[in-house]
Amino acid sequence: MGKKRTDAEQQIAELLQTAKKSLHLSVAFLSRLDGTTQHLEVVETNIPFLFQEGHQQQQDQTLCQVVLDKKLPPVIPDLKAFPAAMELPAAKMPRLRSYVSVPVRLSNGELYGTFCAAGLTTDKDLTERDKSLMDVLASAAAVIIEPEVRSRALRKEIEDRLEPVIAVGGPVVVLQPIVELATGSRLGAEALSRFPAEWGKAPDVCFAEAHSIGRGHELELLALERAAEHLSRVDGYVAMNVSPATLLRPECAELLSRLALDRVLLELSEHDQVEDYVALNDVLAPLRAAGMRLAIDDVGAGFSSLRHIVVTSPDVIKIDRSIVSGLDTDPVLTTLVRSLVEFGRGCRARVVAEGVETAEEAAVLRTLGVDYGQGWYHGSPGAPDLLAAVPRPRVPAEELHLV
Numbered sequence: 001m002g003k004k005r006t007d008a009e010q011q012i013a014e015l016l017q018t019a020k021k022s023l024h025l026s027v028a029f030l031s032r033l034d035g036t037t038q039h040l041e042v043v044e045t046n047i048p049f050l051f052q053e054g055h056q057q058q059q060d061q062t063l064c065q066v067v068l069d070k071k072l073p074p075v076i077p078d079l080k081a082f083p084a085a086m087e088l089p090a091a092k093m094p095r096l097r098s099y100v101s102v103p104v105r106l107s108n109g110e111l112y113g114t115f116c117a118a119g120l121t122t123d124k125d126l127t128e129r130d131k132s133l134m135d136v137l138a139s140a141a142a143v144i145i146e147p148e149v150r151s152r153a154l155r156k157e158i159e160d161r162l163e164p165v166i167a168v169g170g171p172v173v174v175l176q177p178i179v180e181l182a183t184g185s186r187l188g189a190e191a192l193s194r195f196p197a198e199w200g201k202a203p204d205v206c207f208a209e210a211h212s213i214g215r216g217h218e219l220e221l222l223a224l225e226r227a228a229e230h231l232s233r234v235d236g237y238v239a240m241n242v243s244p245a246t247l248l249r250p251e252c253a254e255l256l257s258r259l260a261l262d263r264v265l266l267e268l269s270e271h272d273q274v275e276d277y278v279a280l281n282d283v284l285a286p287l288r289a290a291g292m293r294l295a296i297d298d299v300g301a302g303f304s305s306l307r308h309i310v311v312t313s314p315d316v317i318k319i320d321r322s323i324v325s326g327l328d329t330d331p332v333l334t335t336l337v338r339s340l341v342e343f344g345r346g347c348r349a350r351v352v353a354e355g356v357e358t359a360e361e362a363a364v365l366r367t368l369g370v371d372y373g374q375g376w377y378h379g380s381p382g383a384p385d386l387l388a389a390v391p392r393p394r395v396p397a398e399e400l401h402l403v
Helices: 007-023 063-068 128-167 203-212 216-232 250-257 277-289 304-312 331-346 359-367 397-402
Strands: 027-033 037-045 056-058 098-105 111-119 172-180 186-194 237-242 264-268 293-299 316-319 350-353
Touching (some): 007 027, 007 037, 063 111, 098 128, 128 203, 237 293, 250 277, 316 331, 331 350
Parallel strands (some): 237 264, 264 293
Antiparallel strands (some): 027 037, 027 111, 037 056
8 A cells, every 4th residue: 555645646646537537548647857856746547566656767768858858749649650759768668658748837837747648559549639638637736736835845945044043053042131110120131032134034933934844842942042051141030932832842841950940930922822731730830849930921912821821820921012012102002001910910920011112111011010121122132241230139128137
C-alpha cells in the first residue's frame, strides 16, 4: 500500500482518471519538474508495477522535457515515427508507444510540471482535440496545486529567514522599563525580542511564523534564554514572555527552574487558546511556589485573557496598548480601563498599563488606580546598562530605630 493521498492529490487523481478514460490510454500522471529531476507525484494506471507514484528520473531524458523543448509535438500517436522519441528511456522501459503531454503552469506563468497520458501501443486516434482536453485538465490541476505550492514557498522563505537567527542563539533581547506610576521609579523591565529590521515584521508575527513551520517552541525557548541572561545584568524583576503551549513543554519548565524565580515575572500571551488549564496550572504551581510571579499579557485585546485570569489567578494583569493609547481623550477607553482595574483588584492582581506614550495618558492612568506603566513615555527598549537603578526599599518610619 502506498501513502494515503491528500485531498488535493485525490482531486488530481480524478482529473487523471478522466484523461485516461477519455483518451483510452494505459496511464495518466502529474509530474513535477524541478529543473534536474522529474517527480511522478500522482499516477493513475492500469499497470502499477510499471508506473509508481514517487518515481524520479533525470528530467532532460524524459519525453515531457523534450516536448517542452519543442523537439517533439505534444501529441504523439506513434513514438516510432519520431527517432528522437525512440532514443529516450521511456521508449525502452516501460516501452511507451503513444503519448500526450501538456505543461502545468501556475497563475504567475511559472512552470510546475506536466500533465500526461501514455499508452503501450500506438494510437492513431490521438489528435489535437485530445490536447485541448488535456490543457483544460492541466489548468484545473494547476488551480488545485497552487495553494500547496505557495505554502511550501512561504515555508521555505520563513525557514531561510529564521535559520541564521536560531543558529546564533535566538533573537536580540532588549529591556523596557516598568515603573510605579505614583513615583515614576523603575521596579522592573520587560524583555522584548528584536528581529532583523530588514524583515519589516513585528516580533509577534515572527514568532507566529516560526510556529507555522514547527519551530515556534524552539524560538521561544531561545528568547527565554536570552531574557534570562539579563537577570545578572540588572536589578529589579525581569518580565519574560512565553506562550501557554511552549510553557507546557518540559524543557521550558526545566529552563525556568534554573532561574532566580523571585525576580521573574512570566507573561502569558492572551491570544493563545489553552486546551488544558489543569496541565498549565500543574506546570506553574512549583514555579510560583519558588517565587515566580505570573502575568497575563495583552488584557483587553480579546476574550481569552479573561479566561486565563479566572483560571490561573495571576499576580499581574497587563492592559493592552490598544486600550491605553488615547484614553486621556476617549471616555469609552477610560471607562474600560477603570473596569479592568476594578476587575484586577477583585482578582487580587496588580495592574500594568502597556504602551504609555504621553504624560497625559500616564496622568489619567494614575487617577484610575493603575499601579504600573510601561511605554515610550517611561523609557524605550534598550540595553540593560541604559536602565535606571531600582531604588532601595523605603524603610517605614516605625522601623527607623532598627537601622
